[in-house]
Amino acid sequence: MNAEVLVFGGLAAVAANLPFMTDRIAGFYSSANGRKPFYCRLLEWLLLYVVLGGIAYWLEGRTSPVHPQQWPFYVTTLCLFLVFAWPGFVWRYFWRKPGI
Template sequence: MDVSLASWLLILVALVLANLPYVNESLFGFIPLKPAQPGGAPNKHGWVRIGELAVLYFVVGALAWLLESRIGNVFKQTKEFYMITVPLFVVLGFPGFVMRYLRKR
């Protein structure tokens, strides 16, 4: 796999995983949650979505590290790297946030 293909694959995976917490009511897309009321639909709270977004950020980071190690040397990351990639991951999740909370029903 060349560098360009790995980069686009990582961007696509990051886009999908950043929107995953907003498009469904199950945890990580496949773990069902209990309904808040008996017989009701499950309700995933905002803090659960934020926690899920944080875990998925580290999943994307692990995939990026794996792809980078297959291509060549892995570069050491400093705090500036994380200060850029965390907001970028949150911005990639903005379409899902808009569909979940800001769209008129």
């Protein structure tokens, strides 16, 4: 079980950074001017959060009964996903030179 948690945590860290690593929308479509706007990155990030939440729900259901959660759980996991996305955000908006 510990290995599964570590693999899922690594998957979450990679998924949180994906929207900031490419200028393709959803990883497939190029935007009109070649640069993806921030709201597209934010929507992709939220979509990946929901997808990973679904995977986590499915994995928990395979091993034990799923525990019902209240809103503080979802706020906490969203904030953790935000912390995971920080390196990608810094790389995209602070370290890279404009126009690259």
